[in-house]
Amino acid sequence: MDNLRRAIRLLFVDYCPDFVLQLKDSDNYINQQRFLESGFRIFSNYSLDEIKNVYTKLNKDWFIDPNNNSSNYFNILNHFTSKVLVEDNLEPFVNYEHLLKWRDLSYYTSEDLLTTSFFAYIDNRSKRKRDFFAWRPNAFSDNKRLRLLLSKGVAENHFHLKGSGPVFDLSWLNVMNNPTKFENEFNQLERELALLTKISNTATISKKELKILVGKAAYIRYRLFCEIYDIQKGSLLNIDISKDSNAEHSYELLLKMSDLSREIDLLKFDVGNKFVYRGDRSCVIDYAIPKSIHTSNFEKSYVFYGERKLMYDCFQRIYRNDESFEKLVYLFHAYLLIKAQFRAELIQINDKVGFGNFSKYQDRKEYFLPDGSIYHTAFMNLAIHDSKKHVEIKSFELRIAPKEEVTKLNSSIKAYNFALNKKAIESITQLKNPKKIKINSGYDLSKDNIFYTIHYIKKKDKQDLKSISSHINCRHYNLRKEIKSQSIAISQLRESYSSLSKYIKGIDAASSEFDAPPEVFAQGFRYLKNHKLKGRLNHLKDSIEEPKIYATYHAGEDFYDIVDGLRAIDECIKFGNFRQGDRIGHALALGINVKDYYLFKHNKLMLPKQTVLDNIAWLLAKIRKYGIAIHRNEVNRLEKLFENLYFELYAANYDNKHPLKEKSISHTTYFDAWKLRGDDPYLYLDEIEIDVYAKINLTYWERCRINEEYPKVRNIRQNIDAKRILQAYHFNTKIKEVGKLIKQFEVSFAYSELVACVQEKMMHDIKNCNIAIETNPTSNYLIGTFKRYAKHPITRFYNLGLETNNELIKKCPQISVSINTDDQGIFSTSLENEYALMAIALEKEKDEEGNLKYNSSMIYEYLERVRLMGLGQSFNS
Template sequence: MDNLQDAINIIFGKQCPDKVLSAGANESFHPFFSQADFLEKGYSLFTHYGLEEIINVYQKLDQDWFLDYYHQSRKKSIYYLLVHFTKHVLTESNLEPFVEYKHLLKWREMSHPLGEDLFTCSYLAYMDVRSKRRRDYFAWRPVISSNNRRLRVMLNQGIAENHFHLKGSGPVFDLSWMSLMNHPGSHESAFRKLSADLRLLTSVSNSFNVKEKQLNILVLKAAYIRQWLFCKINGVSVGEINMNLLGNPSNNTDSYELVLNRESVIEEIETLRYLMGYHFKYNGGFQAADYAIPKEMSDQNFNGSFLLVGERKFLYENFKLIYTHDPSFLSYQHLLYAYLLIKYTLRSELIQINLKTGFGNFLKYQDRKELFITEGSIYEVAFVGMAVNDSLKFNKLLSFETRIAPKLTSIQLRDSLDKYHAMIDEKAIQRHYPMLESTNESESIRTERHFYTLHFIKKSDQRIENALVSSVTSRHQALRSEIKRQAFAIVGLRESFYDKSQLIRGIDAASSEFSARPEVFAHAFRYLKDHKLSGAQNQLRMSQSEHKLSATFHVGEDFYDVVDGIRAIDEAILFLGLNQGDRVGHALALGIDVAEFYCFKKMKLMLPKEMILDNIVWLLARIRKFGIDICRTEVNRLEKTYEGLFREIYSDSLDNTQKNTYFSHMVFFDSWKLRGDDPNLYQFDTNNLDQITNLTYWDRCKINYSYPSNSQIRKSRAVQWLYQQYHFNPRVKSEGASIRQFEITQDYIKLVAEVQRLYRNHVKSLNIGVECNPTSNFLIGTFGSYAKHPIMKFYNLGLETSNALLDECPQLFVSINTDDQGIFNTSLENEYALMAIALEKELDSSGRPRYSPTVIYQWLDNIRKMGLEQSFNL
């Protein structure tokens, strides 16, 4: 099926919409794809084929895949290509589409980049044409599930979602597209921002005749096409479509006539929304979110994702006309094709479908998730509400932890919680009149299961050019001050708004690990984890209990070096005071294949000098602690590299009294141990650390009393000096930030792999949970396959039968979660299913299945149970 999949990708993802519209305007377009069109794009995609073989693939298209699946009609159409794929991978049950479980990975490969609705709506339309059935239900789940009944029965016993970013988990693209199609003139600033940014999906064409396109013009064309096709399908009086508005290249200069007529397009859409769209009860009045959501929408749709009904029904009706060979629609098929291509073009910039690894790539998508969802609009309410409510509708969630950002004051935090609560309320967007019998669960039951973890945001340190200012400013001082205000706001909420504070059960820090190390959050985490209510409001709380805040931390997800990733996990544990009951998010550095990672990086790393220095010092310390006695030559190389880097970064800062002092890597490691302390304690006189200001609980948390265990280290002048230089010496900060290439050797790989293995055992001894997010990790990480996800290195009890493999695995405390399900286009059930099918397809050295299904489901069930045990809501 691979050639079929590649052909679909070419035809529905790689073709130029302007070319399609131009051909249609000249009446030279046919509803099938020419050989020249196919070769233009296929030459880049079919890298394993020669030109003659690519032509053979096209011949297969022309002779088979462009024909009806059952060959009842000899008419050719690109739309039959979809049926040849979906007939194998989709099925239907109770009016809802499902994926054939055995084809789940293929489905993921196709539906993630192109969008599920292209396939589900064309499949259901084709099947309904064959069975002559009328369809009214279109509110199936945002991301469809597999038909794996065994897995569903298991998950229906109850699951936990322990890593779910609220603002990244709504149907990002679906609602953005709905907003654009209904308000095409309201997003010019968003388009300007997008066009000024990096294009995330690079389009490669082998044609010399390619013109630059503007997204805002393409989307305006799509809005015009959708409005016109909708009218045509629904019998609304509409004139002939003006191809003069569509046939020119999509830029302001060539499409000036379309730009001039934009207001009339907008007016037509507004009229349709008023006359044809379903008007929901919203914000004290009535509003139509999408003119394509019919006024006569059937009741059963209100039990599902009812806001997605309009676009799905629109596509479905178009496909039905195509598959019935309606003669009145034949000359308009190219309009739908162009519409789908434009939709894919925008989707590729909002949903992470490119093949780039790293958190920075994901962050680009994350920053765009609300570009076209206007604050205060019905789409913003739907974005948050669907993230929570659809997750609760379609999953048996017994514990539902959602991540949101903290605020600078307790009042702002209270108001933020109230705002989210209002958006999540199922009455925020509802039907005209109440249903005769509500199937929704009570608010109290939902509240008991749904709660929040506040995640601080990691931000890059701003380089200070003025040496004097830099000498009195610690690293990340601005972010530390912001975190302090946010920590005080959380405490203020706990003290003054007890009912609201009960919704908050944990703290976290998220975003790029390259922006801020765990040390920046250490003071606040200690302050919040150990905070106890003052008791001033006890008479108001009566018998209500006090809860402590648990902690988790995004760490070991993205890194320059595996050592850097593991070191970050170590820093989070030691500096933030993570212990039993706490968790770490992702922790990929603990489990990825070390050799494969360095090979992926071509055995050369580019990273700041200070990071190389810190990595070497930490690695040498762990080699000593774990008693690793291999690769002595490599250890000597690392020690010499340390000496050289130390001289480059620190030697010019030594005064006359220190020039004869030997700052060994062990002394440097002792200074690293203090990075969980407040750096301002070490700025000037450090002789009286035991007599620091101790007026408030915040002051008492300035020193990390739990680490290091040898408190005498803080009294060492050499250690204090190194820590002071690290934070306040402008030259140290500047020189340390310069980039150096670090060469990887085979012995280095062996040392890192051994430290990784032994550090996993260390995490096991602490009983700290690990939040795994398979699709997120697959798209951001470097391991390239669900079957290579590090979770198998963390926990394989029941999965493996070899005693050696079982003994080698630490059996960590793990869970499966979604992370940003809207950006990654996934769901919690699918995360379990993708892991299951990937393992079922794994083969041993003899070519036989490595794992039996029963073993896999038992292993997944154990993880399901651990997920519940990890809940901060216990």
């Protein structure tokens, strides 16, 4: 099915919509010449003659309807879906055997393209009328064994609330219903990096503007809706959309956009289902959701009803060869292509690795879902309640951002609680007494086992190193101030607002690891992990409770070198005082295959010199600690490289009177200075000879300035050389500037083996600390460098129940792991799918001799253990 999937992707994702609108006739725009031009990229492993063979297969087979022998390029969808999809209780399910194939295609096309086509085709044959279109956003597999396993209850331990709703689907509905409201947002997208390569197969290549393309889609949707449902046929707005999609050529569309908006507003008023939102009885989410919608749809994902039904009805007319629809088929095809291109800017489908790529999508998730809008509330509501309807989630941990003032944090949590209320949005037709409208407030999340973990945001250090203040401002000075305010706001909420603070069970630090290291958050983590309520307001509370704050941290997810990924994990554990019950998010550096990673990077790394210096000192320290005796020559090379880099970054940039200017500094002394990075840098700004303990006053925040748990040897804080190195690291502007310069680092075979040894030893260290790992298979697969689910490091962290080889079981550290979704809206996934994708990937994995590597029954025993560990990891236990 590989070529079939690629052909579908070419025709319904990669084809140029302008090309379709200009040529109209499928015989013109899907001919051999056009297919070859478009197919060079997607069939990159084929010769020109082989791509011609694919085109012949299309015409002679995949475009043919096997039931009536008619030819239509939309039939290619049914050649795929007939093998992959099944229907159960009105919902689409994926044949478990083909789950990876389904994921590979639907991730690029969107599931709705395939599911609505599938239902339209089978309903045409059976003459059945379909009234239910509110199936879940992501189809589950038909694996009943897995479904039974998950029905026992699972934990969702890593779920970013604002990245987990159906971000694209609701953004699309908002734009289709309000096409003139997002001028600024589209302009912003145009200024940013296009995340999917723009393709043009028009005769005259021109720049295409997403704003114009989406405007065309809004007009096409209006036309299709009115034509299919026989609305306003005598007075339909007419706009020429055949011109290239840019302001110069599509000026008529731009001039008539306000007219289109008015026509859509009329449709909302005349035919759209009305919803009650914040006391307003006239809210319309989508004019395509009719007033006559069957009530069973409101029990599930009702917001998708209108779009799915419109697509379904278009497909039905195509598959029954409706002559009246023939003149509109090209419009429908163009609509699907524009929708796919817009989706590609919001859902991560561009096959690029690294957190930086993901963060571009993450930053856009609310462009078209403004705070306070019905779409934003529906976005968050669906993220939670759709997930809970389809999977028995017994512990639901939502990640949300902090605020710098307790009143703002209080208001923020109240707003979240309102948005998460199941009755925040209600259809007028569902209300028993529409005249009496009660404005819903928040609800008690704990009844549904829902709680919050507040995640600090890692931000770049934008300090101007040429300013005078840079000499007295430590690294990430502004972010450290922000973290202090946010930490104190959380503690004040715990003290004063117990009705809301009871929902906060954990803290986290998220976003790009390149932006800020764990040392920046260390004091805040120590402050909240050990925070005790003063009890001054206990007499005003219904009950006296003091929920413990646990910690997790996004570490080892993205890195320049596996070494700095491992070092980040080590830093968050040591500087943040992680202990039993705490967790690490992702931790890919801890489990991925070291040699495969360096091979993927062609054994050449590009990273800042300060990072190289820190990596070498840290790696040498771990080699000493673990007694790794291999590759002595490589160790010597690293020691020499440390000396050269230390001189280049530090010694050469001390002023002439600095005590360390002419002094030889070993990597062990430098590593001692690294150990102190968890302390407040301002303990080392001046009066360096004074004992740092003498600089601490009695307030709780002040006492957290020193990391009492690490290093255990307090004498290190008396080491004047280590303190001076730390002082230079934070306050010497030349060192900070030179440290940002990029070095190409060559990875030798010996270096790779040393890193692999340290990685393996470190896994066992983390197991001995009883610190758990939150894995996120699809997120890790898309951001990481491994390209098969079976290569996910979860099986290196834990393999009990999966392996039968005693040596492999003994070698594995058996770290507590859980399966989670991360940002399920951006990655277009669900918790059930994460389990299913891992299950099918392991079932299909083969050993070196080509035999199945794992026993099927043992895979489910393994997943059962993972399920139970996830529940055990919950901060809500």
